[in-house]
Amino acid sequence: MSHLATYPQYQNSADWQLRVADRNGLALHGAAALVTPHHVVTCAHVVRAAVGDAGPGSRVHVDAPRGADGWTAMAQVLPDGWWWRDASPWDVAVLRLDRPAPARPAVLAGPARVGDRVRVVGFAQSPSGRWVTGSVAGSGGSHPEYVQIDTDPGTGTVFTRGFSGGGVREESTDALVGIVCEAATEGRLGWMIPMTEIRPVWESDRAVPPLPTPPRPRSRRQPPDDGAVRRAVTATGLAMSDLDTIASPDQRRSFHQGLDRRLRVRVRLDQDPRTFAASLVRLAHHEFDLLAEVLDQLDAWEEGSASMRRVREAAAPLLEWGSG
Incomplete structure (x- = not known):
C-alpha cells in the first residue's frame, strides 16, 4: 500500500538555519530559525528591513543555503506572531512558510546559563555562513530579557549585518537557545532573545492546512476480532519505541512539534x-485515523531505516483494517 508523503524528505546535511531576503529574494537581510516544518522565528527588525512598514501579514522570501541549495519559500508573519518595541520580547517575528522546509526543525534548549558555550552562523559576506563562537555572560543589552554573548578572544568572525535573527546554538548539542538581536563593540559583544522568552504561537497556529489524508480504500477487510486489533496496536507501539526518533528525547521533541495538533x-x-x-x-x-500520516512523518525522520521497516510491517494490518 502506498502513502502520500507528509513532508519532503529531510536532507542529511540540511540545516535548520534559513536566510531572510526581501519579497523578490534579492537583498539579504538576516537569518531565521526553523522551529516546526512550517514555522520560523526571526527578529522583527529583519522583517522590517526586508519589507519596510512591516507587521502581521507581511511576507518575506526565505531560502536554505546550508545543505538544501535551490529550496526557497515565502514566509508570512502570523497575526499573533509580531513583537516590535511595545511589548516583550520587543523584537521578534514568527512566520509561517508557504511550503514545509527540507530540514529537521531545531530542538529547543532550556534557559541559558552563565558560562554556557554557544555558536552562531551568519551570512555576512558568505553565502553559506560564517561561525561566531562565544560564551553566555548573563542578562543585559537594551532589555532585561536579553542575554549577552561574549565572543571568544581573537576570533576571526564577529557579529555583523546578516547575523540578526540567527539561531544561537548550544555548542555541544546544536539545540536552539535564542536568536541574535543586537551587537556592540564592533561585533565582539552580541545579545540574544532567549527562546524561553518567545511565546510559542506556532503551537496553536490553526492556519496551517491539516496534514493530507491518503484516500481511503472503498472497502477494507474487517479485523478477525478486537483481540487482533489490540495485538497489532501493541506490536506497532513496541516497534515504534525502538526508533531513534522516538528513543532520543531531543528527536522525539522535534518530531512531536510536527504532529497534527x-x-x-x-x-x-x-x-x-x-x-x-x-x-x-x-x-x-x-480516534483520529491518522496512523498513515504519522508513519509518513516517521519515515521522513528515519530515512528508510530497518527499524522503520519493522514499524511498517507491524502497522500493515491496522492500515488494512482501518480505524473502524
Whole structure:
C-alpha cells in the first residue's frame, strides 16, 4: 500500500538555519530559525528591513543555503506572531512558510546559563555562513530579557549585518537557545532573545492546512476480532519505541512539534518512549485515523531505516483494517 508523503524528505546535511531576503529574494537581510516544518522565528527588525512598514501579514522570501541549495519559500508573519518595541520580547517575528522546509526543525534548549558555550552562523559576506563562537555572560543589552554573548578572544568572525535573527546554538548539542538581536563593540559583544522568552504561537497556529489524508480504500477487510486489533496496536507501539526518533528525547521533541495538533495536545512528551509510542499509535489509529500520516512523518525522520521497516510491517494490518 502506498502513502502520500507528509513532508519532503529531510536532507542529511540540511540545516535548520534559513536566510531572510526581501519579497523578490534579492537583498539579504538576516537569518531565521526553523522551529516546526512550517514555522520560523526571526527578529522583527529583519522583517522590517526586508519589507519596510512591516507587521502581521507581511511576507518575506526565505531560502536554505546550508545543505538544501535551490529550496526557497515565502514566509508570512502570523497575526499573533509580531513583537516590535511595545511589548516583550520587543523584537521578534514568527512566520509561517508557504511550503514545509527540507530540514529537521531545531530542538529547543532550556534557559541559558552563565558560562554556557554557544555558536552562531551568519551570512555576512558568505553565502553559506560564517561561525561566531562565544560564551553566555548573563542578562543585559537594551532589555532585561536579553542575554549577552561574549565572543571568544581573537576570533576571526564577529557579529555583523546578516547575523540578526540567527539561531544561537548550544555548542555541544546544536539545540536552539535564542536568536541574535543586537551587537556592540564592533561585533565582539552580541545579545540574544532567549527562546524561553518567545511565546510559542506556532503551537496553536490553526492556519496551517491539516496534514493530507491518503484516500481511503472503498472497502477494507474487517479485523478477525478486537483481540487482533489490540495485538497489532501493541506490536506497532513496541516497534515504534525502538526508533531513534522516538528513543532520543531531543528527536522525539522535534518530531512531536510536527504532529497534527489533535495528536500533539494529547500525547505527552514526558512519557518514556514505550508509553509515548503506545499512546501515539492508539490515538492515531482509533480516534483520529491518522496512523498513515504519522508513519509518513516517521519515515521522513528515519530515512528508510530497518527499524522503520519493522514499524511498517507491524502497522500493515491496522492500515488494512482501518480505524473502524
